[in-house]
Amino acid sequence: MNKIKTFNVCIAGLGTVGSNVIDDLINNHEIIVKKINAEFKILAISAKNKSKKRIFDISKYQWKDDPFELVKNDKCDIFIELIGEEKGLSFDLVKKALENHIHVITANKAMLSKYGNELFEIAEKNNVLLLFEAAIAGGIPIVKVIKQSIFLNKIKKISGILNGTTNFILSEMGKKKLSFKEILGKAQQNGYAEINPANDVDGVDSAHKLSLLSTLCFGSTINFDNVTYKGITNIDIEDIKNAEKLGYKIKLISESEIIDNKIMSVVEPKLIPNESQLANIDGVLNGVKIETDHLQSLVLKGEGAGGQATSSSIFSDLYEIALDTKSPSLGYAINKLIDYKKLDLSNKSESYYLRILVKDISGVLAKITSNLNEEGISIETILQTPDKNGSQEQIPIIIVTHETKKRLLSKALTKIEKLDFVLDNIAVITIDKSIN
Amino acid sequence: MNKIKTFNVCIAGLGTVGSNVIDDLINNHEIIVKKINAEFKILAISAKNKSKKRIFDISKYQWKDDPFELVKNDKCDIFIELIGEEKGLSFDLVKKALENHIHVITANKAMLSKYGNELFEIAEKNNVLLLFEAAIAGGIPIVKVIKQSIFLNKIKKISGILNGTTNFILSEMGKKKLSFKEILGKAQQNGYAEINPANDVDGVDSAHKLSLLSTLCFGSTINFDNVTYKGITNIDIEDIKNAEKLGYKIKLISESEIIDNKIMSVVEPKLIPNESQLANIDGVLNGVKIETDHLQSLVLKGEGAGGQATSSSIFSDLYEIALDTKSPSLGYAINKLIDYKKLDLSNKSESYYLRILVKDISGVLAKITSNLNEEGISIETILQTPDKNGSQEQIPIIIVTHETKKRLLSKALTKIEKLDFVLDNIAVITIDKSIN
Numbered sequence: 006m007n008k009i010k011t012f013n014v015c016i017a018g019l020g021t022v023g024s025n026v027i028d029d030l031i032n033n034h035e036i037i038v039k040k041i042n043a044e045f046k047i048l049a050i051s052a053k054n055k056s057k058k059r060i061f062d063i064s065k066y067q068w069k070d071d072p073f074e075l076v077k078n079d080k081c082d083i084f085i086e087l088i089g090e091e092k093g094l095s096f097d098l099v100k101k102a103l104e105n106h107i108h109v110i111t112a113n114k115a116m117l118s119k120y121g122n123e124l125f126e127i128a129e130k131n132n133v134l135l136l137f138e139a140a141i142a143g144g145i146p147i148v149k150v151i152k153q154s155i156f157l158n159k160i161k162k163i164s165g166i167l168n169g170t171t172n173f174i175l176s177e178m179g180k181k182k183l184s185f186k187e188i189l190g191k192a193q194q195n196g197y198a199e200i201n202p203a204n205d206v207d208g209v210d211s212a213h214k215l216s217l218l219s220t221l222c223f224g225s226t227i228n229f230d231n232v233t234y235k236g237i238t239n240i241d242i243e244d245i246k247n248a249e250k251l252g253y254k255i256k257l258i259s260e261s262e263i264i265d266n267k268i269m270s271v272v273e274p275k276l277i278p279n280e281s282q283l284a285n286i287d288g289v290l291n292g293v294k295i296e297t298d299h300l301q302s303l304v305l306k307g308e309g310a311g312g313q314a315t316s317s318s319i320f321s322d323l324y325e326i327a328l329d330t331k332s333p334s335l336g337y338a339i340n341k342l343i344d345y346k347k348l349d350l351s352n353k354s355e356s357y358y359l360r361i362l363v364k365d366i367s368g369v370l371a372k373i374t375s376n377l378n379e380e381g382i383s384i385e386t387i388l389q390t391p392d393k394n395g396s397q398e399q400i401p402i403i404i405v406t407h408e409t410k411k412r413l414l415s416k417a418l419t420k421i422e423k424l425d426f427v428l429d430n431i432a433v434i435t436i437d438k439s440i441n
Numbered sequence: 442m443n444k445i446k447t448f449n450v451c452i453a454g455l456g457t458v459g460s461n462v463i464d465d466l467i468n469n470h471e472i473i474v475k476k477i478n479a480e481f482k483i484l485a486i487s488a489k490n491k492s493k494k495r496i497f498d499i500s501k502y503q504w505k506d507d508p509f510e511l512v513k514n515d516k517c518d519i520f521i522e523l524i525g526e527e528k529g530l531s532f533d534l535v536k537k538a539l540e541n542h543i544h545v546i547t548a549n550k551a552m553l554s555k556y557g558n559e560l561f562e563i564a565e566k567n568n569v570l571l572l573f574e575a576a577i578a579g580g581i582p583i584v585k586v587i588k589q590s591i592f593l594n595k596i597k598k599i600s601g602i603l604n605g606t607t608n609f610i611l612s613e614m615g616k617k618k619l620s621f622k623e624i625l626g627k628a629q630q631n632g633y634a635e636i637n638p639a640n641d642v643d644g645v646d647s648a649h650k651l652s653l654l655s656t657l658c659f660g661s662t663i664n665f666d667n668v669t670y671k672g673i674t675n676i677d678i679e680d681i682k683n684a685e686k687l688g689y690k691i692k693l694i695s696e697s698e699i700i701d702n703k704i705m706s707v708v709e710p711k712l713i714p715n716e717s718q719l720a721n722i723d724g725v726l727n728g729v730k731i732e733t734d735h736l737q738s739l740v741l742k743g744e745g746a747g748g749q750a751t752s753s754s755i756f757s758d759l760y761e762i763a764l765d766t767k768s769p770s771l772g773y774a775i776n777k778l779i780d781y782k783k784l785d786l787s788n789k790s791e792s793y794y795l796r797i798l799v800k801d802i803s804g805v806l807a808k809i810t811s812n813l814n815e816e817g818i819s820i821e822t823i824l825q826t827p828d829k830n831g832s833q834e835q836i837p838i839i840i841v842t843h844e845t846k847k848r849l850l851s852k853a854l855t856k857i858e859k860l861d862f863v864l865d866n867i868a869v870i871t872i873d874k875s876i877n
Binding site: 321 | 591741749773777
């Protein structure tokens, strides 16, 4: 029997995830030793608030008020960063740890998607790992699946539902037929949404994750600016009901692919067919679908957040460090990453769902369709739904277009919004029939 | 730049999968070198029939009529076994390769589930890997997810749909409302079922895979005899229609868990709720669901067979060998595997679906329920469906029981089958409401 290998671990940030990691390290010590003949010892911990009530007894561990003492400690082998600032303290600590030849594990997608290039380069230069399984899709082991299991595949496209809060809100709006604001309030009460939900509902959080996924899938330099994103705050309950009538669900879809040697990374709410795989990922769950030269479709589905699930992914990274694989943190050596340019989306052809609120007077539909027609946009379906207030002074006209270029649609809609019987901004949601 | 590392590969068995692997090795040479600075060179190949038409030009490779020349070759680093015999030539070649310190990759679940213990021990002793990502669920990277991503989780249960042929047949029976035999015939025409489909439809193939999965999940010694299996040949189209009426789908479910320190591994058709995750895996797809101490549910879904998908998994194993992880083939060192005893299933409590064909005379239902009642079996639902021939001389009575022990049910059914108005053997299918 070989001697048990010991890894000294320091942890900064002791919220739900940090506390769960410590709890797990204590409770699973025996099983870890049995499975991999290695142990992870907690060398020191740090957090903003020492007196906060936690699920473990902090008095058993070395507490540092100054987190920099963790990453300056020569005995520290692995530093786990769970503070979660986009730059500031998180970045400074991670950078210092890597410079001091300490492996880093983090769940911080904001930091990595904005400042990852610099950090991964330092990690590579110092021959240590910067791992982030917990940063994308919580407990779903998507990073390692891409980086190892299907690494020799040529990935064509990745798409997914990467944010549990928005997926919960959209699912509940559909189920309970309540408005975005009403469901958001409930989600905040349940802890499914933050008090300040902007990062989630505006699509930023999904965009952070998609940015990292596209690097893993396509070997692109990390470039958050390459991601175009739009959130769900403008999704009206009427849109969800209309989508249902048309055989679709509305989901906040993140997708990335290389087209004509340029990168297309988009986060936006989309109408996707009811029977498609991502349409069936409901509530707080996350799901990711990968299409490769070898696999028509590989779908992973699971918990996208929560202390336990995220801790599982941190353990996956601990195991990778213990394995000593010499596989680079991003799968690729830094000098192999490609700086893809962003695809111009204005020429992309897609179908659209339009909701146009108009005065109920004759000739309205003819004028709208003729404006669309002038830009060569043809119509697949029109739904005229009765006004919800029972009054017929205004009616929403729902139009599903055939595929058209975004710039042509914009041109037509600008003209239509100027028509005097059009009462509000036109709601536009992309339809993706090709998702299956 | 370090020198490119070369691995010499020999392949025996050049059917669909073997031919795809060779085709992929040729076409992806450049991308592999770029991604991992390693190359896989085809040293020699062998198959039963040299003159068979294949998708690649065999004249470019060293052909060996005697496959043993592949595994005796000192220059061979990796031997890929794709002959697929349960013992015989496959076993002898793999054994010889491992003894000669050659890594082995195989898709041969039958061989590994029956004779794996001996082979994995030889691999460990000789410090080489025996990898089998392609043996379970085709292109789904389930082996590596369990062995690496969630290896430090404590797995509670694994369940899945592991056989594409049977899943296709059951899905099509439901969609087209045709009998097992009719759909099997179509599946054979499409190439979705073998000419001799026994291994698939009798549940043996799923049992092979489940046996290996339970070793990966629970660190159990490989023991095919611990798997209880039943196929789908007795599933009547009436059962599928009745299941639908009751809100269920019938799927061939494989599941394994440790209960009271004993192993329960069962492959059987089950009624599972329509809205459950496995119920939505249709057609030739496979799906696996894992429940751990950290993850309520992690589901992987994808192609369970086919040349391309299987080749993807073989490439995953090639990558693992190139990575040089030192992780054991099964995740565990051989001497850490536990020889779990098989759980006695007769005391397991489950709900059951019963279809009892009876003469349509008065008092029938009372007699059946009183027999069930004598064994303490209570009834949740009764469906009396009209005879499909329009005649009322015989009617099927459909009963859904509350949870009861299998041995009590067997006792009651033995008595009921002896009643003179019962016209045929009773169809019994387990109902699993807990699957979600």
